[in-house]
Amino acid sequence: MDAASDMSARRPLLVRLIEDYWGILLLLIAWQLWVVANSFNPIVMPTPVAVLGDLVSYPGVYLRNVSITLAVAVFGLVAGMAVGTGLAIVAWFSPIASGLLNPLTVLFSSVPVVALIPVIARLLGYDTSTVLAIVVIITFFPSFVFASSGLRSPPPGSEDLFRVLGASRLSLLQRLALPSAMPNLAIAFKLAAAHAILAAMVAEFLMGTSGLGYLFAKTKADFQTEQAFGASAVATVISAAAFLAAGWVERRVRERYS
Amino acid sequence: MNAAIAIDKASKRFALAGSSEGVLALSDLSLQIAPGEFVAILGPSGCGKSTLLRLVASLEQPTGGTVSVNGAAPGLVSAQHALGVAFQDHALLPWLSVHDNIALPFRIAGRAVDEAAIVRLIELVGLRGFETARPKQLSGGMRQRVSIARALVLEPEVLLLDEPFGALDAVTRRQMNVELQRIWSARQITTMLITHSVDEALFLADRVVVMSGRPGRIVREVAVPFARPRSTAVMRSEEFHRMVDDLTGALDS
Amino acid sequence: MRQTLLGALGIALFLVLWEVIGRLQLASISWPPLSDVLVMLADPDRRPLFQRAIGATLESTALGYLWGTTAGLLLAALAHLLPVMRRGSDRLAAVLNSVPSIALGPIFLVVLTRESTPAAVSSIHVFFIVFVSVSSGLQRATPAHRDLFSVLGADRLRRFARLELPAALPALASGLRLAWPAALIGAIIGEWFGAPRGIGILIINAMQNFQIVLLWCAVLLAVGSSLLFYGLLTLLERTAYARFS
Numbered sequence: 001m002d003a004a005s006d007m008s009a010r011r012p013l014l015v016r017l018i019e020d021y022w023g024i025l026l027l028l029i030a031w032q033l034w035v036v037a038n039s040f041n042p043i044v045m046p047t048p049v050a051v052l053g054d055l056v057s058y059p060g061v062y063l064r065n066v067s068i069t070l071a072v073a074v075f076g077l078v079a080g081m082a083v084g085t086g087l088a089i090v091a092w093f094s095p096i097a098s099g100l101l102n103p104l105t106v107l108f109s110s111v112p113v114v115a116l117i118p119v120i121a122r123l124l125g126y127d128t129s130t131v132l133a134i135v136v137i138i139t140f141f142p143s144f145v146f147a148s149s150g151l152r153s154p155p156p157g158s159e160d161l162f163r164v165l166g167a168s169r170l171s172l173l174q175r176l177a178l179p180s181a182m183p184n185l186a187i188a189f190k191l192a193a194a195h196a197i198l199a200a201m202v203a204e205f206l207m208g209t210s211g212l213g214y215l216f217a218k219t220k221a222d223f224q225t226e227q228a229f230g231a232s233a234v235a236t237v238i239s240a241a242a243f244l245a246a247g248w249v250e251r252r253v254r255e256r257y258s
Numbered sequence: 259m260n261a262a263i264a265i266d267k268a269s270k271r272f273a274l275a276g277s278s279e280g281v282l283a284l285s286d287l288s289l290q291i292a293p294g295e296f297v298a299i300l301g302p303s304g305c306g307k308s309t310l311l312r313l314v315a316s317l318e319q320p321t322g323g324t325v326s327v328n329g330a331a332p333g334l335v336s337a338q339h340a341l342g343v344a345f346q347d348h349a350l351l352p353w354l355s356v357h358d359n360i361a362l363p364f365r366i367a368g369r370a371v372d373e374a375a376i377v378r379l380i381e382l383v384g385l386r387g388f389e390t391a392r393p394k395q396l397s398g399g400m401r402q403r404v405s406i407a408r409a410l411v412l413e414p415e416v417l418l419l420d421e422p423f424g425a426l427d428a429v430t431r432r433q434m435n436v437e438l439q440r441i442w443s444a445r446q447i448t449t450m451l452i453t454h455s456v457d458e459a460l461f462l463a464d465r466v467v468v469m470s471g472r473p474g475r476i477v478r479e480v481a482v483p484f485a486r487p488r489s490t491a492v493m494r495s496e497e498f499h500r501m502v503d504d505l506t507g508a509l510d511s
Numbered sequence: 512m513r514q515t516l517l518g519a520l521g522i523a524l525f526l527v528l529w530e531v532i533g534r535l536q537l538a539s540i541s542w543p544p545l546s547d548v549l550v551m552l553a554d555p556d557r558r559p560l561f562q563r564a565i566g567a568t569l570e571s572t573a574l575g576y577l578w579g580t581t582a583g584l585l586l587a588a589l590a591h592l593l594p595v596m597r598r599g600s601d602r603l604a605a606v607l608n609s610v611p612s613i614a615l616g617p618i619f620l621v622v623l624t625r626e627s628t629p630a631a632v633s634s635i636h637v638f639f640i641v642f643v644s645v646s647s648g649l650q651r652a653t654p655a656h657r658d659l660f661s662v663l664g665a666d667r668l669r670r671f672a673r674l675e676l677p678a679a680l681p682a683l684a685s686g687l688r689l690a691w692p693a694a695l696i697g698a699i700i701g702e703w704f705g706a707p708r709g710i711g712i713l714i715i716n717a718m719q720n721f722q723i724v725l726l727w728c729a730v731l732l733a734v735g736s737s738l739l740f741y742g743l744l745t746l747l748e749r750t751a752y753a754r755f756s
Contacts, residue, residue, distance in 0.1 A: 019595060023603025045621045099517025104525055110741035112696040115710070115733040118718035118726055122541035157349030164315045164343040164418070166336040167366040175365060179353045198611050202700065205613045216613060225617075232614030239609035257353040 046226040051233055054226040061215070061227070062234055069204065069211040070238065072128060073196040076135025081192065083136065084143025085185065092151045092177060093169070102148070109141040113199070117206050128210070131203040138199040139192035143185070150184030151177040179257055186253035193246035197239045262328055262416060262448035263291040263314055269322035269473075270309050283309045285473035286323070296442060296449040298459035298466045302509060306474025307452045311420050314450060315343055327416055335415065339367035342414030342447070346424040348401040350393040356380070356404050357389040363412045372411075379407040382441055399430040406438065410445070417449040423458070435461050436490060443487045456505045460484075461493060468508045478508040541723050548727045557728075560713075565732050568710040571629035571698040576690065578630065579637025583686075586638075587645035592671060600642075608639035612697060616704035629701030629709060636693040641686045648682025649675050677755055684751035688744040692737050699733065 011019070018025070028048050035047045042050060055062060091098035117134055124130045154176050162172050204213025212231045219227040270284040283306040291297045301307045312318040313325045316332035327335045335341055342363075350359050360379060364371040380386055383403040393401055402422055409417060422438075423431045435458055442449065442462070453459050459466045460482055468478035480501065484492050492498055526545060531537075533544030551557060590600035612632055619631040652675050660670045702711030710733050717726035 018599075020598045020602055022596070022599035024599075024606050027603070040621070045618075096517060099514050100521035100524070102514075102521075103518035104521050107522065107738065110692050110737050111734050112692050112699060112737050114696045114699055115714060115730045118714055119541070119730055121718070122723065122726070123538055155349065155352060157345045157347035158351060160315075160317055160345065161343060161349045162366065163317060164336050164341050165363050165366045165412075166339045166341075171366050171368075175362070176351070179351065182353070194609060198609070201611045202613055213611075213613065216611070220617065228617070229614070232611050235611045235614070236606060236609045239611075240606050243605055243609060 043223045043225050046229055050226050051229045054230045055233065058227070058230075062230065065210065065212050065215045065231065066234055066238070068128075069197065069200050069213070069235070072131050072211065073135055073200045076132050076200065077139050077189075077192055077196040079132075080136040080139030080196075081143040081185070081189065084140045084188070085147045085181075088144050088147035088151060088181075089173065089178075091148055092173065098148070101144075105141060105144050109145060113138055114202060117203050121207060126207050126209065130207055131200050131209070131211070134203040135196050135200050138195050139188075142188040142191045146184040146188035147181050150181030153184075154180040182257040183250075183254045186250040190243070190246040190250045194239045194243035197235060197242060201235050260293070260329065261290040262293040262295070263289070263450060264326045264329075265289040265310070265313070265323070266325075267323035268310075268313060268320045268325055270306070270313065270318060271321045282473040284313075284320075285475055287475055288323075289467060289476065291448060291450060293448055294446045296446075296451070296462060296464045298451045298453055298463035299469060300453060300456060300459045300466055300505065300509065301469035301474070302471060303454060305469045305471030307469050308420055309474065310469075311418055311450060311452050314416070315341060315418050339363065339369075339412055340415045341418060342409035342412065342416070343418045344402070344405045344409045344420070344422040346421040348393070348405040350401055350404055350408075352393050355390045355392055356385060356396070359393070359404055360407045360411055363408060367412065375411060375413075379411055382444065383407045384437065397430075398426050399434055402426065402434060403437070406441065410441070410447070413445075414447065417447045419449065419451040421452050421454070424454070431455075431458070432490075438462060439486075439488055456502050456509070457493065460498060460501055460505070461488060466505060468505060470509075470511075477511070478505070480505065543724050543727055547724050548731060551724050552728050552731065561728070561732060563708050564710050564713045564729070565736060567706070567708045568629070568695070568698050568702065568733070569736060571627075571701065571706075571709065572633055572691075572694045574627070574630035575633025575697055575701075576637050576694045577634075579634035579690065579694065580641050580687065582634065583638045583641025584645055584683075587642050587649060588671070590646065591649045591675070592667065601646075604639055604642045607635055610635070612636070612700040613703075616701055619701070620704050625705045625707065628704055629698040629706050629711070632701035633694045633697030636697040637690040640690040640693055641683070644682045644686025644689075645679055648679030648686075651682065652678040680755045681748070681751045684744075684748040688741065688748050691740045691744055695733060695737050 032047050032049060035045050038045075046054075087101065091101050113134065116137070117130070120133050120137075121130045124133055151173075158176055158180075159172075162176055167175070200211065201213035201216070204211040205217050206213075208214055208217055212235050216228050216231040219225070219231065266288055267286045268284055268288070269282065269286060271279070272281045272283055274280045287310065289297075289310075299307045299310060309318060313320055314327065314332055316336050325332055327341070332341075351362065354362065357376060357380070360376050361371045380389060383406060385400065385403055385407070388396065388400065393404070396404070406419075406422065409419070423434045426434060439462055451459070451462060463482055466480045466482060467476055468480075469475065470477045482501075483497070484495075530545045533542050533547065536542070552561070586600050586604065590597045612635075615632045615635055616628060619628040623631055656674055656678075657670070660674050665673065698709070699711035699714070702709040703715060706712060710729050713729040714726060714733075717723075717729055
């Protein structure tokens, strides 16, 4: 691992850029050429260069909406993971709760959550609380599923050890089950982090209140296609960054706890 | 004499899918271990010797007969945090340092961590300088040293060792036997060692009990005559070789 | 046995709770009792509507599933056989996965037709999941097996076909299972951008016209078809694990 990163540090910048980003560069260049070649109207399809221009020209609009979406995503992510982990702990303590909950969560984790947005909007109202609820639901399921399996997979022999040492249920949870669940929780975090922002954006798009999804819907309806694409580009970058950052956290946690 | 570990006509039957009577792992087995005695249980794999240890550790309940530790049920003894145990799987927690792994039994028992005792034990098992290392940074032999230090840290009434060196290579294993002999001589705790190595049993124990399997029962008991402290010279003596041959024969029969 | 009973009890409790909340109107008028929803679903007059919608959505989902799986497999194989492409492929996949689905809709609308936009959005979702699971699956062959193939004089392609690809099948099966709900979500979102029919259209129309029970019917149809295929793919996954790991 260290040797590999040493090598990557020694590659010339251009080689590194091409090796790491050939796919994305290819995509952007193809997009630019395609729009120019077809001489599309910018209302139909702007070039990536034009989108970048819009991003630079109106930073205030983007910043305002990004902060709203980001706040909802972060808050929902934290709440969803807390609820998921909390219920997993309840299921760990009680075989009855685990028996009742497990099939339901399997059922729900295969549900296309996007289809639930209109229903939740009808129940909670067309505002930010619905966006938040969607993010909580999206992040709840991976947290519950991964935390449950993590709590139940301690290092070999350690459960016997705790029993012989006369450990209480609480100390078993605190000193064995929870630390063993950390790598799994980190995986759940990685999966949920990128999805939190995208889910918030879809919900905002449907709800039409505020945030990046709203900006996208509004500018698209007003034929400000460049700004609509700008909103998407910002969401893409944040979501990809969240995915990468969460991946880094996951590697650190796995290193620490296993 | 009051036995530290008393096993009286213990049987253990495991349920088995597709079989109405299940598998009889132990049958009418009786064994007494005196306070301060080191007994090695020797047997081929699958003879039920680990099941015997798990009964004493209260990890399993006998289906017949009784098992007691210092006159009490094993479950009560473990609830008082008076058992020490080391498994073949070192069972160290990967997220804790050497020091914290050894301190774990204090924390589980809800007692104040006796730092002086941990320092003494780390010294005793020869791991000074490795206090902050994590298990994955240690060799197999060093992990087992930590595991044995952890087993001893609460000064248990009974020490249970389930093939603690079973996963080590032959050279490391011999070194660990010498170490364990030295450590045990320093504080003579009632000990039950499960092993399939004749050399290990003879070198470490006061008494060797040979088991045979299906169902598990005792086929032979031998008192070990060598004076303590023992050095590796013992293993080269003619008497040692004679007893190894004798016990190997008992294992094969 | 006990676990199965408890699980069935859990699901039954959930359904009863749904019915009771709806009957007593504990949540709001937007929460109809389960029985009302089921009655409408079973209504013969509405059957053609539901059949057209679910048929269109399933067709898009299946197409997107096929395209996405093919693309994911190809890129994963390419990155595996030509390691110099690996880092770039990983990043491309991560970025594609980070593009908001609602932004994919308008793009595909320009490139493709209204009818094939749902399948295209769906294929992007599937692509990422299949790419990630196959990439990790291709690395599952043990060093000992690789050494064996080298000693036997197998070339790079033969090793790929005879060792690494079979070793990756369980991971592919897991990916295929997880990809189905994602494919369905993609198809539903894709339909919002002007598809003539589909569950996504039904959901949006019902939402905008305050047809609460119809909305729940559409949601239930989506959930039901997702569960059905998810269950079938779980069976496929078990077979793959039993056979290849």
